[in-house]
Amino acid sequence: MTITANPTFNAAGNPVIDLLSRHRSIRKFTEQKIPAQLLSDLLHAGQCAATSSHVQAYTLIHVVDTAKRERLVELTGGQGYVASASDFFVFCADMKRPTEAAARAGAEIITGTTEQLLVASIDAAMMAQNLVVAAESEGLGICYIGGIRNDPAAVSDLLTLPDQVYPVFGLCLGYPDQDSQVKPRLPLSVIVKTDSYNSEQDNALIDGFDATMETYYSERLGGNKSSNWSKQLKPLFTSKLRLHLKEFLEKRGLGRQ
Template identity: 65%
Template sequence: MSKLSSVFFLKDRLEAMNPTIELLKSHRSIRKFKDQQIPRELFEELIRAGQSAATSNHVQAYSIIHVVNPENRRKIAELAGGQPYVANSSDFLVFCADMKRAMEAAERAGAEVTRGMTEQLLVATIDTALMAQNVAIASESEGLGLCYIGGIRNNPQDVSEILKLPEHVYPVFGMCLGYPDQNPEVKPRLPLSAILKEDAYTDADDTALVTRFDQTMNQYYQARSSSNKDTTWSEQLKPLFTSKLRPHIKAFLNGRGFGTK
């Protein structure tokens, strides 16, 4: 068997044998949900699956607020930038980085705890993101759809007050969960050669790769079944580095006890 034939054989074998990889590659953000509730038993299993994610030193530095109160969901939908699916999805979760529980446990064990370290912020945020992604994958494996809500950080202090979050806990993002009532196309990703480096960081080909990817994204945006627009990946990035910088975040995190020491 030639080397090229071996590559195609391996690709076909992986696709045939590994539905998990295909599930991961088929992710779409869902923003329209059926009026159908997720059974409580399934919901709790999804959260347990999240708990099985990797966690730094077994700290498990996260808490999830399951926002059930309709008025609170409506308020958070507005605070997150007017996103109606926050209020309309079957379930809405706010994933919080939480160092409070672990710090207090260490203190009860006799430690003189140092608070406000940058590493604590990183550990808690990464733990939370890993946990949430496990919940996302588990949800999609059950035919559910989801949408992350980074707009939580538009007004994190107001969200924290609604959810009664104590010091050393902050809301990282939200997640809408439910049964999909739409079937959007899968959004293209950067080519592997743009993000996979060998031995050291190199960017010699980045301009050409991004230019080609902009063409791919322009075709996608113009051809997709809803919200068509004539734009590119690079154009879509511009607001992230201008109007969406969220300069309030540093002061907010300091106030939450997540300093930069």
């Protein structure tokens, strides 16, 4: 299996940077199971990520039950790899645990702030990304599942998530059975600005990136798909809006104030 590194990338012989540059999502897995000790090591590696004020505001639900995995396939819009990957985790932002700990230590608890919602979501994301890097260093493939937010109430019922806990995303882990291409990224000068935000020069660069992605989609799908970056974003502002999220989170005691 050959993996093409991102062509804009000059990893300069650093094997970690080289590993990072070869990331791509994997949606087809072999039947090989991840050994328990390795899985435990990956989870520990995830935990070593930075955490805001040491809060560690995340809980991972390791979904092992077959019926629950199948139900999660439905709830994430029919993504079969949620069931077929060796392992599937639902990453939850968890402000319940730190709230209760601080209360036991005598804090006057104020819950439901937007700050807490963001801290917990970001903590979960950093933990996940560390876990992903560790997994890929062992030859595993991964796929994040944002579709876990399609119906967060149903996911929460299925996994008996309490208030102040919400499912941020899912993560499939397993041994790759496909050779996906590395997807190009926006030019660095679009993403990184010096001293102030200035996007005046960006439109031409984004047009160029649209052309890059047009070629990528055309080659990947044998000329059957004509798209580009901007066109691909359109559904984000329509079908994937997830307009239920604000009300759902507030009901669960998150981001009310």
